[in-house]
Amino acid sequence: MTEIVIRQMQEGDLPEADRIMRLAFGTFLGLPDPMSFSGDADYIGTRYRADPPAALVAEIDGKVAGSNFALHWGSVGVFGPLTVHPDFWDRGVARRLLEETMGIFAKWQVKHAGLFTFAQSSKHVHLYQKFGFWPRFLTSIMSKPVDRVMDANLVRYSELSAAEKEQAVEACKNLTGGIYGGLDLRKEIHSIDKQRLGDTILTYDGGSLAGFATCHCGAGTETSSGNCYVKFATALSGPGSAERFDGLLDACESFAHSQGLSHIIAGVNTARHGAYRNMIARKFRTDIQGIAMHRPNEPGYNREDVYLIDDWR
Known part of the structure; x- marks a missing residue:
């Protein structure tokens, strides 16, 4: 060759x-x-x-x-x-x-790198191990029908002024930094906004950011027609994080309904046991699952107390 x-x-x-x-x-x-x-x-x-x-x-x-x-x-x-x-x-x-x-x-x-691959494929796992990635917990790609309209208090990033957008991105960075030092989703937020792929949903509690979700909507995005794909979402850590996560899921479903979408798709690493259980309780069901591989071989932000959605695909 x-x-x-x-x-x-x-x-x-x-x-x-x-x-x-x-x-x-x-x-x-x-x-x-x-x-x-x-x-x-x-x-x-x-x-x-x-x-x-x-x-x-x-x-x-x-x-x-x-x-x-x-x-x-x-x-x-x-x-x-x-x-x-x-x-x-x-x-x-x-x-x-x-x-x-x-x-x-x-x-x-x-500081931390990761990927999603096929758990059943020893060839893929072996290849990534050569580069220092090691298999840890399963990641479930889950979905549910948008079957009810939530009474959710949400803010859409796309509707903010330029100054408000800067403030929101900084607040999101501070929130994720409290979960894992330096974790910053600004590129995802900016990309969705610039390419008009969907929107970033923001929820607040007493004037402070309680959670946010980056959502792709329909054909031509990282999902297909009729779907709202929550690429990343997380709630503020600490006491009440499970309730804030539920409120964020309410906001995602309300947003999906407003866009005329029929299903929500979201991935969650099963090491985030609280988030995984909450999603099952809300009738999310696993469609496919894979393995998350980490470099170095440590949890990163895949911890039981972290209420966060992503899937590293």
């Missing part, structure tokens, strides 16, 4: 990178039509536009063979989806993409 070249993704790479992503996942999962994977969702374009320098492609003989994306959440780094064309599986393409991704994490000086 000729040399594998890793470079930054360009706008013109998006159609082929998207095609390969669908083909790779659809083939791995054994779908009758591999290209049907993820329906009308868009992981590739949205993640590229969120942070172009953190989007990578692997090129062989001048053609795109795979891609990967790094997500910068302050002191935390996440990557994916990492996909390689099936014609080039087991030929070192994923390893080269990971080498470059680790370089990005080093530049960002992240």
Whole structure:
């Protein structure tokens, strides 16, 4: 095989990178039509536009063979989806993409890095272990119908003034920093707002931020038609965090209803036992589950007392 070249993704790479992503996942999962994977969702374009320098492609003989994306959440780094064309599986393409991704994490000086992968695939787990990632708890990707309208007091980030947006982002940073030092979702908040993928929902208690949720809505986002995907959400830590989390889930359901969406999708690491149990009690049910892998091999913010939604896909 000729040399594998890793470079930054360009706008013109998006159609082929998207095609390969669908083909790779659809083939791995054994779908009758591999290209049907993820329906009308868009992981590739949205993640590229969120942070172009953190989007990578692997090129062989001048053609795109795979891609990967790094997500910068302050002191935390996440990557994916990492996909390689099936014609080039087991030929070192994923390893080269990971080498470059680790370089990005080093530049960002992240303290904790993670990924979501298939728990049943020893090949995937073994590959990531070579880069210092270790399997820990399961992550459940859960969903529920939007079957009732909540009486929720919420603020939509998109409706704030520029000055109010700056204040809200700073408040979100302070809230997440109290959960894990340096955890900062500003890039996700800004990306959703700039690309008009959905909205960030803010809830308050006595004038102080009680929780927030970054939500993707419908086709062309990181979910498909009819769905509200809660990519990240968390409630203020400390006494009353479970109640604040419930209030945030109420706000997400109210927001989803206002957008005419039929289902809410949200992931939760099962190490966050309180959040996981609360979601089950609210009739969220697991659709798929995978394993969260951490570098270094420590909990990070996946702790029992943390009421937080994400899934690292």
